[in-house]
Amino acid sequence: MNSLLQQVFEARAAGPVILGPADHELAEQVARRVVSDGDGWVNSEAWLNAARDGYHDLPAVLRKALAEFRRDSGPGGAFLVRGLPVDESAVPDTPAYSGSVQKEGTIPAALLTLIASGLGDPAAFLAEKSGALVHDVVPVPGSEAFQGNEGSVMLSFHNENAFHAHRPDYVLLLCLRADHERVAGLRVSCIRKALDKLSKECVEALFRPIYITAPPPSFGDAGELTEPHGILSGAPDDPDLLVDFAATKPLGPDAVEAMRELQRTLAATADTIYLEPGDLAIVDNRVSVHGRTSFTPRYDGRDRWLQRTFSLRDLRSSRHLRPADSHVMIR
Numbered sequence: 001m002n003s004l005l006q007q008v009f010e011a012r013a014a015g016p017v018i019l020g021p022a023d024h025e026l027a028e029q030v031a032r033r034v035v036s037d038g039d040g041w042v043n044s045e046a047w048l049n050a051a052r053d054g055y056h057d058l059p060a061v062l063r064k065a066l067a068e069f070r071r072d073s074g075p076g077g078a079f080l081v082r083g084l085p086v087d088e089s090a091v092p093d094t095p096a097y098s099g100s101v102q103k104e105g106t107i108p109a110a111l112l113t114l115i116a117s118g119l120g121d122p123a124a125f126l127a128e129k130s131g132a133l134v135h136d137v138v139p140v141p142g143s144e145a146f147q148g149n150e151g152s153v154m155l156s157f158h159n160e161n162a163f164h165a166h167r168p169d170y171v172l173l174l175c176l177r178a179d180h181e182r183v184a185g186l187r188v189s190c191i192r193k194a195l196d197k198l199s200k201e202c203v204e205a206l207f208r209p210i211y212i213t214a215p216p217p218s219f220g221d222a223g224e225l226t227e228p229h230g231i232l233s234g235a236p237d238d239p240d241l242l243v244d245f246a247a248t249k250p251l252g253p254d255a256v257e258a259m260r261e262l263q264r265t266l267a268a269t270a271d272t273i274y275l276e277p278g279d280l281a282i283v284d285n286r287v288s289v290h291g292r293t294s295f296t297p298r299y300d301g302r303d304r305w306l307q308r309t310f311s312l313r314d315l316r317s318s319r320h321l322r323p324a325d326s327h328v329m330i331r
């Protein structure tokens, strides 16, 4: 493991899970079963049922670590699994168009759905990537400067879908292919590491409802601005974090100053993870923001490719947004 990875996880009781050969094989068998039982269609009911069922057959070492992470995501607010069965040589060319999603059943899509089903329930938004449960995170020609996952300039820190009342609790990012130069780093920063480095005035302002947040560009024209909200909420000694540095607007000078201090501090305490094929990063979206360093795509079919799935701990609470109790919110 490289030292940056070590830094991310050294503070956690249970470090990264690295699957050995037998567990790698078992995870592959379980994922294959989801592919064969799941109608070959990622958003189908059969696929979701197969993933929920199959989760219980995943390696015990993985399930135990996920259960611990679910109870307490630790000071880093993120988790890494390495050695998942992703065979880069069998991965097709990296797609290079906007809105690309994984509709057909594949091993990586099965792994994401399996693990999302253990942490909570997989879910998606109709307005974002056509409601697919598994998204491609790939650079798109012409979108280089986009503040979204199609871009390749630095992606600023954000809670995923911060504006939405039913935003994901966990963001799962599975690497199928790294970037050519191995410089694209997923950056994760957790409020638990930053909190005691913030001034009293800053913390006090961040708890006040003096911020509003817009939907991210990935939602197109859909979605509404939030009501004024605090960036921090909940327990003073272990608050939740809610901010998107590209979409959250401070209302007034105190709000501006506190947001700047927070941004500086989150950058200083962040961890950078250079994902390799078979690595899965799980971000606790309640206490951590994430972003990405810049990189240079070549659009040659060998660019960086992550796949992403969201998991919600309480799917029921968004029932009014999910006709027929599907896993896709219509707004």
Ligand SMILES: O=C(O)CCC(=O)C(=O)O
Pocket: 137, 148, 149, 155, 160, 171, 185, 186, 187, 290, 291, 292, 306, 308
């Ligand atoms: O490219 C990355 O490492 C992260 C992109 C991102 O923020 C996302 O897909 O939600």
Ligand SMILES: [Fe+2]
Pocket: 149, 158, 160, 290
């Ligand atoms: Fe994101």
